[in-house]
Each structure stands twice: as C-alpha cells, then as structure tokens.
Amino acid sequence: MPAQPTGEVPPLDGSLPASAGVGAADRGLSLYVHVPYCRVRCGYCDFNTYTAEDLGPGASRDDYRANLSRELDLSVRTLAEVGAGDREVSTIFFGGGTPTMLDASVLAGMLTDIRARYRLAADVEVTTEANPDTLDPAYIATLVGAGFTRISLGMQSAVPHVLATLDRTHDPEKIPDVARWVKDAGLELSLDLIYGTPGESIDDWRRSLDVALANEVDHISAYSLIVEPGTKMGAMVRRGQLPMPDEDDLADKYEIADAAMTAAGLRWYEVSNWSTSAATRCEHNMAYWRNADWWGFGPGAHSHIGGVRFWNAKHPKAWSDRLLAGDSPGIGREVLSAQTREIERIMLAARIDSELRLDTLGPGSELAIRNFVNQGLLDAEAVAQGWFQPTLQGRLMADYMVRILTDYSV
Numbered sequence: 001m002p003a004q005p006t007g008e009v010p011p012l013d014g015s016l017p018a019s020a021g022v023g024a025a026d027r028g029l030s031l032y033v034h035v036p037y038c039r040v041r042c043g044y045c046d047f048n049t050y051t052a053e054d055l056g057p058g059a060s061r062d063d064y065r066a067n068l069s070r071e072l073d074l075s076v077r078t079l080a081e082v083g084a085g086d087r088e089v090s091t092i093f094f095g096g097g098t099p100t101m102l103d104a105s106v107l108a109g110m111l112t113d114i115r116a117r118y119r120l121a122a123d124v125e126v127t128t129e130a131n132p133d134t135l136d137p138a139y140i141a142t143l144v145g146a147g148f149t150r151i152s153l154g155m156q157s158a159v160p161h162v163l164a165t166l167d168r169t170h171d172p173e174k175i176p177d178v179a180r181w182v183k184d185a186g187l188e189l190s191l192d193l194i195y196g197t198p199g200e201s202i203d204d205w206r207r208s209l210d211v212a213l214a215n216e217v218d219h220i221s222a223y224s225l226i227v228e229p230g231t232k233m234g235a236m237v238r239r240g241q242l243p244m245p246d247e248d249d250l251a252d253k254y255e256i257a258d259a260a261m262t263a264a265g266l267r268w269y270e271v272s273n274w275s276t277s278a279a280t281r282c283e284h285n286m287a288y289w290r291n292a293d294w295w296g297f298g299p300g301a302h303s304h305i306g307g308v309r310f311w312n313a314k315h316p317k318a319w320s321d322r323l324l325a326g327d328s329p330g331i332g333r334e335v336l337s338a339q340t341r342e343i344e345r346i347m348l349a350a351r352i353d354s355e356l357r358l359d360t361l362g363p364g365s366e367l368a369i370r371n372f373v374n375q376g377l378l379d380a381e382a383v384a385q386g387w388f389q390p391t392l393q394g395r396l397m398a399d400y401m402v403r404i405l406t407d408y409s410v
Contacts, residue, residue: 004300005332005334010333016306016308020084020308024293027306028293029084029292029295031114032284032301033099035095036050036298050316058320059315068298071298072113075297082306087119091124092124094110097129101134124147125149125282126147126150129153130154132154144187150189150282154170155192155208156168158172159204162204165199188219188280191220191221192220192221193208193209193212193257195224196246213260218280219266220273221282224245254395268395270286271395288348299318310330311331312330349388350402354388355388356388357387358383361409377391378390
C-alpha cells in the first residue's frame with residue numbers, strides 16, 4: 001500500500017483552521033465511508049484494505065459501526081466549529097475494500113447513523129461498492145429499505161483468466177443475475193471494468209464490454225490497469241513474471257471501449273466514465289472532480305474541507321485506538337495554497353466533458369487552445385462556445401494538455 005502523504009500534524013482534537021469554513025454555505029458537502037475489509041487482497045490493488053479475518057478486537061468488522069459513530073460525532077462537531085456544518089449532504093459513498101463484506105444490517109445501520117447526525121438532501125445519492133459474490137436479493141432489499149440508491153459493482157472483467165491474474169474471486173457468470181437483482185430492486189447500477197491486465201487480449205476486452213453492455217446498465221466506469229509499486233502484481237512485473245501493460249494496447253482498448261459505449265447509448269462525461277444521461281452520472285465522483293467539500297470516514301480516508309486536506313491513520317487498529325481515546329483519527333493535513341487549488345481545479349475540470357470554461361484560464365492560454373484544436377485534441381465547436389471539450393484523442397492526451405494549461409494559469 002502507498003505511504004501516506006507528508007503534511008503538518010493536525011491538532012489532536014481534529015479542529016480545522018477558520019479558513020476551512022469561509023464560503024462553506026456556497027459549497028456542496030459529500031461523505032465518504034472507507035470500509036477496509038476484503039475477502040482476499042487482489043494482487044493489483046494498492047488501496048488501504050485488509051483481509052477481513054486478520055484484524056483483532058477494536059479493528060474487526062464487529063467494531064466498525066461503533067467506531068464510525070465516534071468519527072461521525074467528531075466530524076459534526078468539527079464542521080460546526082468553523083461554520084461549515086448545517087449543510088445538506090448531497091452524496092454518500094461507501095467504498096473500500098468491500099463494504100458488502102459487512103452484514104447488510106450493519107451497512108444499513110451505518111446509513112441510519114449518518115442520517116441521525118446530518119441533514120440529507122431529499123434526492124441524496126447513496127452508493128455502495130460491492131463485489132458480485134457478496135450480494136443476493138435479500139441483501140439488496142435491506143439496502144433499499146435503508147435508503148441506498150446506487151450500487152457500483154466490481155465486475156472488472158468477464159474473462160476467467162483475466163480475473164485470475166487480478167486475483168478476483170467472483171464467478172463472472174453471476175454478473176447478469178446480480179445486475180438483474182439490483183435493477184429489479186429499483187437501484188441504479190454501475191459496472192466497474194479494468195482494461196490492460198497482463199495477458200488480456202483485444203478479444204478478451206471486447207468480451208468484457210459485450211457482457212457489461214448486455215446488462216443494459218446506465219453507467220460504466222472503465223479504468224486502465226496501473227501497476228503500483230508495493231503490490232503483488234508490481235513485484236511480479238519487476239521480477240519479469242508478468243509484462244508491464246503496453247501504452248499502445250491501453251490506448252487501443254480505450255478507443256474500443258468508447259466506440260462500444262457510444263453504440264450502446266452511453267456517452268463519456270469524464271475520461272473514464274460513461275452514462276446514458278446527466279441524470280445517471282455518479283454525482284459523488286462529480287463532487288470530487290469539482291473540488292467540493294467532503295469528509296472521509298474510516299482508516300486511511302482523506303477529506304477536503306474548504307481548501308484543507310487531511311487524512312486518517314491507515315491501520316484500522318490505529319484508527320480505532322485514537323477514536324476510543326477521544327482523539328481525532330487524523331494524522332496529517334495540508335492547507336492548500338491558492339496556486340495548488342488552481343492547478344487542481346484545471347486538472348480535474350479538464351477531465352470532464354464541458355466543465356472547464358476557457359475564460360477561467362490564464363492570459364496567453366489562447367494560443368495553446370488553438371494548437372490543441374489544430375492537433376485534433378479539442379472539439380472546435382465547443383471551443384468556439386467557450387468550453388474545453390476533449391475529443392477522443394484529447395481524452396488520451398488530457399494530462400499533456402493540463403501540463404501546458406497550468407503553466408499559463410499559475
């Protein structure tokens with residue numbers, strides 16, 4: 001797992017600088033809950049996760065809800081102190097790990113605990129990530145009854161040998177059943193895919209896309225595999241046991257994905273995300289990309305409130321010990337400079353369809369925009385209307401364009 005970022009040590013009570021509350025009434029508020037438990041640790045994954053049975057008292061699944069309640073109380077108090085409380089929560093996202101490794105009643109109870117402390121919007125989006133082998137109709141019905149609105153299902157691939165390389169344990173044949181259960185229950189469904197796994201052919205990738213789209217879902221996320229140092233897969237690549245993903249292969253698979261999604265009625269709205277309409281986008285992720293306020297609960301979770309970024313102790317035992325002692329689980333923070341916030345605004349908005357207005361860029365950027373149009377990286381009609389809208393090739397070159405644009409804007 002990656003090391004935590006470096007930053008200043010926050011106060012033991014978790015209090016925020018007064019600047020975090022400035023303008024809070026004009027910003028959205030989202031909540032993220034990190035549930036770190038998994039059945040197995042996948043070889044490619046560098047998220048803060050632990051096999052569920054390896055954690056003892058204080059850090060186990062049995063203790064998680066009570067610990068989360070303590071952090072919820074802390075968050076309400078901390079936000080109120082800087083005048084950033086008493087806002088409607090627009091989105092809640094349970095991620096991991098595998099949140100559905102918890103009993104459905106526990107996951108539902110955690111949402112009840114949130115509702116008791118926060119004012120939720122009438123149309124609040126409540127998502128949980130899930131693995132296909134952790135769901136059945138009864139589990140899903142409990143989530144619906146608690147107020148969940150959306151499930152993000154970790155499909156990753158429909159091809160057994162690709163799943164085996166990723167150390168995924170679910171049966172791909174179960175995907176259609178789970179998709180039907182979720183949709184029959186009235187929940188929105190997103191399928192998460194990964195492309196570029198060592199040994200995955202073009203035909204394998206097409207097969208995964210065909211299976212995903214056959215379920216007539218309204219949202220699909222497709223991410224290129226990144227081999228992270230410190231993971232099992234990273235070690236295998238380093239030893240030559242697996243090949244490093246090829247950049248040309250990744251680009252080809254992205255183009256294949258976009259063509260397949262478009263043909264099925266899904267349009268890209270962020271570089272790695274497609275939906276049938278604006279109404280079926282993942283609003284929680286949009287909050288991240290728009291640099292809204294969010295509080296991250298759980299081991300290793302990160303938060304962002306009014307230009308202050310802070311993060312929790314990574315290990316579940318360290319997280320729970322601090323909460324049991326009445327202290328904040330936060331171990332580091334960074335007050336972002338105006339320059340950093342501007343760089344991040346451009347970097348994130350440039351990945352979203354028509355989110356970045358050209359008149360918010362720095363003086364001199366006009367030449368760069370014209371060059372991007374001439375290179376086929378930006379849509380000329382959108383640019384004429386004042387919007388940054390990458391073409392298909394531009395999405396593949398988004399980082400290149402951002403590096404140039406930020407030179408003009410900071």
